[in-house]
Amino acid sequence: MNMFVIALAVLVSVVAAQQYVPIIAYNNEHNFDGSYRYNYETGNGIIANEQGYLKNAGYPDIEAQVAQGSYSYTGPDGVVYTVTYIADENGFRAEGAHLPTPPPIPEAIARSLAFNAAQGKRK
Incomplete structure (x- = not known):
């Protein structure tokens, strides 16, 4: 019986220690044309929103979900961190002040790339 009481006490303490984070705002909208929009905010300060639509609907070769x-x-x-993003036919691109960015292309390589692109146009 003592083991049962100890096990029950441990279980109650574990459950009581878990944090509950309430959802304080939530909206979700889906439209017949495939567009949508949602947002939510939690009690611990997480805020998210997204909207999407089908780009070039009806043209299978160039259709893209955005x-x-x-x-x-x-x-x-x-610190509050914010990420903005877009995903479309060009892939996923995210921006945020805390996200790493690639170094600039060295000038000599940039000139070489421009030269190569110009050569390709001459054909």
């Missing part, structure tokens, strides 16, 4: 939106959250360091 989704764009953003999300924000507070990091362990207390």
Whole structure:
């Protein structure tokens, strides 16, 4: 019987220690044309929104689903981080002040790329 009481006490303490994060705002809209929009906000400061639509509908060779939106959250360091993004026929692209960015292309390589592109146009 004592083992049961100990096990029950451990279970109750584990359940009580879990955090509950309420959803304080939520909207979700889907339209017949394939477009949509949603957003939500949680009690711990997470905010997200996205909207999407079908681009060039009815043209199978160039049709593309487009989704764009953003999300924000507070990091362990207390800073609010925000990411904005778009996903379409050109892939997924995200931006945020905290995200790494590639270094600039060196000038000599940029000139070489421009030269190569110009050569391709002459054919």
